[in-house]
Amino acid sequence: MSEAHASALPAPFLVALREAAPQMAISDDADDRATFGRDYTRVHEPNASLVVFPTTTTEVSHTLRLANEHGVAIVPSGGRTGLAGGALATNGEVVLSFDRMRRMDPVDVLGGTVRVQAGAVTQAVHEHCAHAGLTWPVDFASKGSSHVGGNIATNAGGVKVLRYGLTRQWVLGLEVVLASGEVLELNGALEKNNTGQDLRQLFIGSEGTLGVVTEATLKLAKLPGKLTVALFAVEDLAKVLDLFVKVKLGPFTLCAYEFFTAACLARLERHRKVRAPFAERHPYYVLVELEHADDAALETFVGETFEAGLAKDGVLAQHEGEARALWELREGISESLSATGLPHKNDIALPLAQLGSFCARFGEVFETRYPGWEICLFGHVGDGNLHVNVMKPDTMDKPTFLTKTKEADADMFALVKEHGGSVSAEHGIGLLKKHALAYTRTEAEISLMRATKRLLDPNGILNPGKIFDL
């Protein structure tokens, strides 16, 4: 691949950009282009020609308007924690980084909202709102890096979806810049606004292909009260689902219901020192986080759970340090898989009623067609979301593995389709899951999406090649 560079961009574009946004930082440094040209994935090498760091919506608008005029492709870039290659610049694009758009306005306590720029870091927003007793309940392992804008563009999920829903539910207003440079303010800070098509929702989850989010009015929730964290050892998947029903109907508010397999825990223990939850090994582990669980209710509930044989064992965090240690067992998995081997990642969703049947069939397919492959399963069972990680066998070389995972994916996606599931639950499509889109969306749907894209971005400058080709 030939290395892209700013010199390959139309000279009049660069001149006009400099003139229109004289204060905006622009970098053609090779390190910057490599860093800002990629997300968390390492499948493709980045190849960006330039990185721009706007600080205002006006600068973003100038950049897009000029890019549109000169046919320059733009890749919007947030915290670069995406897992589908949605923020990858592989084709000499200009990267539009939101690293310097981090402003957070004072919290509106009465309205329960906060207005922030797209580059505000998720965790910083949490800390900013905590003083007012409020929080933006979008929460996941990469919250220390991910941007609000990126979360919105990918409609991010995470560990609290069960309790609070997706990012989509927690965005009131959006400021979006279109490919033409036109700035739209959508919905303001209104909870209720029944005045025709909700254009805001069109941009949420569009992965930067329809417009670029520059600011957002976020809806806030009350900070949760005292949380109870427990980890259960469960003997099979059917019981994981039975236990979910039991917990969901329990005398408390269920905030998280996460599971992982013995293979995940083994990888975690190989990678770093963790406090083992149980002396014995178990096939499945379930982490449960509860709000408003009073002692007496919890006692009855736990007694019934063990009596019904839903769990083999269970531990309860006695203080915040232990709660964090239990969460670490779940949240550390992704990093430990990458640190101890080469995982091939899939992020699928299934209707809960189909989960048992899917897993049984999935196990059969892998045992017969890919014997000996180590599969690390974890995820947010509570919302039907499974993270399927296939580890490269030590004896297999990387190219063979990558070829074989393509075949394995085809098998798995066919199963996902058969069970009415989705090939990408929360990671998005980006570059990496494009080939799988048709397993979940129909030809008619994809044509509609293409038509929308052409309408909003006729020159195809916004994150080209992501989600689908035109």
Next chain:
Amino acid sequence: MKILVPLKRVADPDNANKVKVNAGKLVTTGLEWKPNPFDEYAVETALRLTENGTATKTRQGEVVVVTFGPKDSETTLRAMLGTGADRAIRVDTGDDQIDGDVVARALKALVEKEKPDLVLCGKQAVDGDSGQVGQQLAEYLGWPQATFAGSIESEGDKALLVGREVDGGTIKLRVELPAVVSVDLRIVAPKSVKSVHTPATHAYPEGVRFAALMAIMAAKKKPLAEVKLADLTSDAAPKIQYLDYELPPARKAGVKVKDVTELVTRLKTEAKVV
């Protein structure tokens, strides 16, 4: 083997509410409590010495935990009963009317009544950092002691071979039971404790065990006795008088600099670090 483990609760550093000082007195209202970590290690050590590591649900001996504090400090004791201790004793006191010496003298009386083979304690509490109780108790009892234990090997439950963590290495010494041993962080490593019940090849998981849900439920039925301090020592007056407390100075707010030039200038002229 019967083991007595004294433990103390300390303010949970993970909680947003911190200890405050008002007119030279500590204010502990609103604090969340947790067991002193070194005391948790002592309980874990006691459990490892009185079980077969491959079948931890059966106890081969007795572990008694004791704390000094008001009624609500029983939560800390219950938590330890949940991890496997058999019995608990609360010596009724306030949090701040006692010092290490009072505790050591009261513990002496309790030891004479309970007759354990071993007293295991943490090397220090992480709030006051006094590190006195174990040593004073050994002196009052006239028992052998080993401090800063990083490893313990039971020799037929008659004596312990203790590896003491010292600067630059380990000192091994043998103490005949009964004895007082205070433990350091490394005592909870997978192979630090060798009991007479556990196969020599067994490796424990790293660190302190979690409290099992079933055990927490069962712990509610385990005996928890209350004892009056006056019943243990006739002289409950602290010898140490705490004159004043001072919190570390609040961090000053940072400043934002305009550009690298300003940063370098201020690093030179104000911070004087370059």
